[in-house]
Amino acid sequence: MRPRPRVLRALLLALLALLACRETGEAPVRLLEEGFETSCEGLPCGWAQAAGPDGAVTWVSTVHPGERGLRLEGEGTAALGPGAEGASVTVVSGALEAAVSGRCDEGTALAIAVSVVAPGPRPVPADGFAGEARLPTEWSGTTFTPLVGTTALLDGGIGPGGWFLEVRSVRLEVVGPGACEIDHLILDGVGASDPAGPDAC
Numbered sequence: 576m577r578p579r580p581r582v583l584r585a586l587l588l589a590l591l592a593l594l595a596c597r598e599t600g601e602a603p604v605r606l607l608e609e610g611f612e613t614s615c616e617g618l619p620c621g622w623a624q625a626a627g628p629d630g631a632v633t634w635v636s637t638v639h640p641g642e643r644g645l646r647l648e649g650e651g652t653a654a655l656g657p658g659a660e661g662a663s664v665t666v667v668s669g670a671l672e673a674a675v676s677g678r679c680d681e682g683t684a685l686a687i688a689v690s691v692v693a694p695g696p697r698p699v700p701a702d703g704f705a706g707e708a709r710l711p712t713e714w715s716g717t718t719f720t721p722l723v724g725t726t727a728l729l730d731g732g733i734g735p736g737g738w739f740l741e742v743r744s745v746r747l748e749v750v751g752p753g754a755c756e757i758d759h760l761i762l763d764g765v766g767a768s769d770p771a772g773p774d775a776c
Contacts, residue, residue: 606671607659607689607742607762611644618654619645625746627652637758638714644677647685647747648754654747661694661741664764669724671704674717674761679710680753689722689762690743707750714758721765 611619614634618624622645624632631652637644647654664671673687688705704722711718742762749755 604662605659605761605763606662606664606691606740607745607760609656609745609760611757611759612642614643619643619656621657622654625653625655626748635756637756638676642758644756644758645747646754646756647749650749650752652749656745656747658690658742658744661739662763663739666724666738666764670765671722671724672763672765673706673708673720673722674759674763675708675710675720675757676714676717676759677708677710677755677757678712678714679749679751679755681712683749683751683753683755684709685755685757686746686748686750687720687722688746688748690745691740692743693738693740710755717759722762 609619611622611634613620615621618632618634622632627647627649631648632654633646633648635644635646636642645654671689673689675685675687677685679685685708686705687708688703690703692702703725705725706720706722708718708720745760745762747755747757
């Protein structure tokens with residue numbers, strides 16, 4: 576005896592509801608997520624000053640009491656940060672995305688450069704992604720910035736899961752005469768770094 580269409584429809588709806596509600600409480604796997612919360616010798620752990628006068632990169636208090644972040648002051652001042660273990664991302668039109676919670680002085684922006692590799696049976700050599708975040712002058716939420724691939728080796732991804740990438744390094748650099756402060760940084764595929772919406776289940 577074959578199942579009735581009404582029964583099949585009910586089963587399909589139930590399955591879709593389960594898929595939509597699965598693991599809603601778990602944080603998504605990001606290509607890289609940095610909160611700058613832990614200090615090692617005066618800078619966030621894993622970070623180092625890469626350019627600029629001594630003391631131009633510091634670990635500071637940020638928007639909320641108890642929260643910490645990275646401050647870079649002066650044109651060309653740069654910090655170099657660690658990589659990450661990796662995640663599957665889809666590269667859209669040769670770009671990744673940076674979601675930055677931060678602020679910059681008037682006339683100042685934050686350049687972001689990321690070096691990645693795609694390990695595996697047929698590894699892709701290091702590719703670079705870069706962009707310039709125009710952050711607000713006051714703390715006011717998250718700024719989304721596309722990071723364009725310098726060689727576009729990974730353009731389009733492979734299949735529904737995209738590329739499995741490992742971040743080798745992150746470089747943040749001040750563009751302009753002022754200072755920038757960063758409280759939180761997420762690197763991911765385009766559109767994937769949006770904050771999760773309210774739980775509908």
